[in-house]
Amino acid sequence: MRLGSFIRQCQAVTRYNLETIWERRAVSVVAIFGIAGVVGVMVAVLSMAAGFRAVVTGQARDDVAVVLRSGATGASDSILNHQDIQVLWEAPGVARGPDGPLVSPELFVIIDRKKIGAGTDANVPLRGVEAAGFALREQFEIVEGRNFEPGRNEVIVGDGAAGAFEGLQVGDRIDVGRASWEVVGRFTNGGGVAESEIWTDNRILQQMYQRGNSWNIALVRLREAEAFEGFEAALTDDPRVSLGAERQTTHMAAQSEPIEAFISVVGWIIVVMMSAGAVFAALNTMYAAVSSRSREIATLRALGFSRLPVVVSVMIESLVFGLIGAAAGGAASWFLFDGFRAATINWASFSQVAFAFQVTPELLVQGTTLALVIGAIGGFLPAVGAARRSVVGALREQ
Amino acid sequence: MVDVRGVSRTFHRGRTPVPVLKGLSLQMEKGEFLALMGPSGSGKSTLLNLIAGLDRPTGGEVIVGGSEIHLLSERKLAGWRSRNVGFVFQFSNLLGALSAERNVAVPLLLTSFSARERRRRVDIALEIVGLSERGKHRPRELSGGEQQRVGIARALVNDPMLLVCDEPTGDLDRTTSAEILDLLVALNRDHGKTILMVTHDPVAAERASRTLHLEDGRLAEGGDDGTVAVPVHEPAGAAV
Numbered sequence: 001m002r003l004g005s006f007i008r009q010c011q012a013v014t015r016y017n018l019e020t021i022w023e024r025r026a027v028s029v030v031a032i033f034g035i036a037g038v039v040g041v042m043v044a045v046l047s048m049a050a051g052f053r054a055v056v057t058g059q060a061r062d063d064v065a066v067v068l069r070s071g072a073t074g075a076s077d078s079i080l081n082h083q084d085i086q087v088l089w090e091a092p093g094v095a096r097g098p099d100g101p102l103v104s105p106e107l108f109v110i111i112d113r114k115k116i117g118a119g120t121d122a123n124v125p126l127r128g129v130e131a132a133g134f135a136l137r138e139q140f141e142i143v144e145g146r147n148f149e150p151g152r153n154e155v156i157v158g159d160g161a162a163g164a165f166e167g168l169q170v171g172d173r174i175d176v177g178r179a180s181w182e183v184v185g186r187f188t189n190g191g192g193v194a195e196s197e198i199w200t201d202n203r204i205l206q207q208m209y210q211r212g213n214s215w216n217i218a219l220v221r222l223r224e225a226e227a228f229e230g231f232e233a234a235l236t237d238d239p240r241v242s243l244g245a246e247r248q249t250t251h252m253a254a255q256s257e258p259i260e261a262f263i264s265v266v267g268w269i270i271v272v273m274m275s276a277g278a279v280f281a282a283l284n285t286m287y288a289a290v291s292s293r294s295r296e297i298a299t300l301r302a303l304g305f306s307r308l309p310v311v312v313s314v315m316i317e318s319l320v321f322g323l324i325g326a327a328a329g330g331a332a333s334w335f336l337f338d339g340f341r342a343a344t345i346n347w348a349s350f351s352q353v354a355f356a357f358q359v360t361p362e363l364l365v366q367g368t369t370l371a372l373v374i375g376a377i378g379g380f381l382p383a384v385g386a387a388r389r390s391v392v393g394a395l396r397e398q
Numbered sequence: 399m400v401d402v403r404g405v406s407r408t409f410h411r412g413r414t415p416v417p418v419l420k421g422l423s424l425q426m427e428k429g430e431f432l433a434l435m436g437p438s439g440s441g442k443s444t445l446l447n448l449i450a451g452l453d454r455p456t457g458g459e460v461i462v463g464g465s466e467i468h469l470l471s472e473r474k475l476a477g478w479r480s481r482n483v484g485f486v487f488q489f490s491n492l493l494g495a496l497s498a499e500r501n502v503a504v505p506l507l508l509t510s511f512s513a514r515e516r517r518r519r520v521d522i523a524l525e526i527v528g529l530s531e532r533g534k535h536r537p538r539e540l541s542g543g544e545q546q547r548v549g550i551a552r553a554l555v556n557d558p559m560l561l562v563c564d565e566p567t568g569d570l571d572r573t574t575s576a577e578i579l580d581l582l583v584a585l586n587r588d589h590g591k592t593i594l595m596v597t598h599d600p601v602a603a604e605r606a607s608r609t610l611h612l613e614d615g616r617l618a619e620g621g622d623d624g625t626v627a628v629p630v631h632e633p634a635g636a637a638v
Contacts, residue, residue, distance in 0.1 A: 004510065011507075016495060019495045020494070020495040307472075392452055395564075
């Protein structure tokens, strides 16, 4: 068959198939609805993982090092003393600000707060910071009230935490143990994980939790990203300390990985199960579509149309259903979930992270790809069946 | 123009062979209007399908217009049909979503004619069947007789050498049947079309220039020896 004739045949049969979709709308809607459901769920679930990843890793930088006690996996199982911090001040490659080395030793504790809506207690990070901590976080901004004053029982609350937990509005008081803290400000930090936290003065927090002169974690700004290897080697080789350093990007990716993997695995299990159902719906639709046109297809073949254009046209029809389903499912998940705020526990720190679902273009492309795969599988067998059917037998049907 | 030599066709019902045609031979001249009659199961539609290239024989030879179509692959047979055979079906088999003129144009999609030439041929074919004014209508907006006329226009539009009609009046009332038969006779007489028609209807068969009867997969009278009747109507040239 010449290419030109083949293309004309494909165009003719496909055009006819698509023009008659409206007449088969009831059964077509079943397939489209099934595919839209799969795409919608897939995009929604994975947008949760994408949103979580964006929050946890979004503000991480290659030129910032996270320093923990050697062997510790996170702030909660690490402790740093004054000598450790002195070593960091003197380490090679550390950037300096107007007030000295950009080293931010931070204390990290967990307090209970009730989740808005759920009413159940959840772990919220309470972080002790000092001047270097603000200098390191260039996107930090007070959006309501003011910053805490060092030496006073005052806290500022991240925007995500303020929206996810009760009693964290400016003017509220937080009672923790014997102490009472006043919320004096609300801050943002470029959408990063810090916005799920409560911050206060390092010294006050150390006293309150009887931590003496110790911290859990230190953030260190390096002069440049390439300085990390020298900085890490200096820490490892220094016999006075037992410290481990990671790039902030590596550290935060590892923090995000368990929950992201969990969401993705659970999400894909649901998606695969739904996909099986959608494939059967597509198969059913396409078998019905082919069956309702078996005499017309046979007529075309009697007139000289070949098998392959019939296969191609049925496949195209099924793929069109896939595309419509992808558009519907993607649009629904975008309208319903993009920007939807939620909070979940970060298993790496055992504390809550507030985040917003992110329906990204990549997810929509993935959803469309899945829809096309479902459409292709659902269309293939009916297409082959239509092409292999006896022309003479189909022409006899009334 | 049609030379069928010792053709047999056996189908299988499960593992049981069911012979439908049993070594049948017939010839048809160019410009002839031949009717095939016979009881159900006698093999007349099977024979028509073999001559039209819709099916291939189990044994024997089918030569149409000089082509040994029993030797052609399925793909080549499809191409051969598109160039040489016009089909008129019992139920017209029009594509319901297309207008009459687009239905008529369907076979032209398999050709390399320009859009203008396709348009010209569609207009001529619709004019021949008397439906020039109904080209924009969809099949459901046409009467049964008009639908069958559109089916005939579709069969004519490629100017095929052979028109095969499978019970063309089987789904029509007596008056409409007569109109369709008048049209087929005119195509044979005035446009020189060679027509092979399967029918149950003796009245329809009477309009043909020759009638062959099939019984149990063989010709019941005449034809087996290759004799050909002289056409009643003198052909008068190509249609489109």
